[in-house]
Amino acid sequence: MFEARSISVRYGKHLALDDVSLEVGTSECVAILGANGAGKSSLLRGLTQAGLRERGGVIRHRGEDISATNDFDLVEKGIALVPEGRGVFAELTVDDNLSLGAHPKRARESASERRAEVLDLFPKLGQRLAQTVGTMSGGEQQMVAVARALMSRPTLLLLDEPSLGLAPIVVDEMFAALHKVRDSGVSILIVEQNVRASLALAARGYVLEAGRIVGRGSSAELVADPMVAKAFLGH
């Protein structure tokens, strides 16, 4: 459904992402594993910002070539990004953030249904609709970020470190919600430092090292892989 071919990202002389290709199937969840500095965030930037990519990269989504699509038009194509650091409108309320999530034309008509769905997914947000997002805890802000992305009725959800900086109990809550999102049929590409949780969510994964894909396999294979176990699982 989603496929990226030969994506490279260069910052000055530094090649942060070197000829990476990957795909995500319909209703599939795929994890990107990698240590700090392996190029995980560069990968998501490379996938979403046409201006940042080196020439030659191709991105297709649902049969359409979207290599030249502007970042603000990706949502309209069904690709919603939850960036590192959440990217919420901190000065606005939860309600406003959700409404903005439904700003793309594809989501406007079904906005009230989507709102009921995301509030069902994150019941905490329902009691906080009038609260300014900047005054909420990190976990709650992350929920707003994911909920806002889901408001756009995405076919593919890109998640950059959704558990970063959250308390373990909140991480569990977040992943429980992501399991439900996955089961609802939304494809997910997740970049995570929490390898155990993301492999439990994902069917497959890629291993990123120094900007290149150095391994791939089903989640079961990756968990059993001694290299992965040593590098990411601590045994």
Next chain:
Amino acid sequence: MLLSTLVFGVVLGGTYALVALGLTIQYGVARIMNLSFGEVVMFGAFATFVLFTGASLSPVLGLFVVVPLAFAISWILYTVLMRPLVKRARHPERVEIDSILVTFGLLFLFQGLFTQAFGSGYTGYGWLQAPVEILGARVASGRVLGLGLACLIGLGLWAATTRTRWGLTMRAVATRPAFAALVGIDENRVARQAFALGGAIAGAGGAILSMYQPVTPIDGGFLTMKALVIVIMGGIGNMGGALAAGLIIGIVEALVSYAVDPGLTLAATYAIFLAVLLWRPKGLFA
């Protein structure tokens, strides 16, 4: 006399507040510090004058011509002059410096054109000068109408930014421009709209101003400065703050001109500004 001075001040302050709203939208959403903003106000005043004297179009109906024109002029200014600056800038601060320089130049261009067309003296027209009585003070009905129009436009603007989806996108870009793309908002498009809308409000402010006082080509620069003072006093992007600060400046100007000396109104404005900067640099209501 004191009472009528207060009423004068409120009328003047209402126009100032409206003009400042336009500037705060341009600066808050499009992030362009437009020093030629007052020239668009003057355009509104002169255009209303031309329509009234040339085509005997009532200044109120003139708004329907002047405001779209001011919108179009600002739209073109953004597209032709500002967008290239935004595009080439590596940091947002760079845009601020570049736009200040460019719009400072524009200020003189406009001033020259106005002087060429209307001369350096006062340009005005007599309209609705029959006095009405408010709280015992006699005020020209044109002033009262001007205040009413400023309130109406300000109220409409407030409703549009707080109650509509369009207003929500404006607030999103004003507060977190970097995240606008995440929800499918084209930041450049919204910035251009905001810049043009700010210009339209400036045009309306100029038309209203011309309804009760004559103008000269150099008034634009002073209006820009006053609007800037009001925006900073009210807090950047704070519409309610701009309204309150506009009224304060208008009333103080009227009082100083009545009780001290008309030549000191600008000095009084800056004295207040200085006090605000020292005491509340982020605005009166921050």
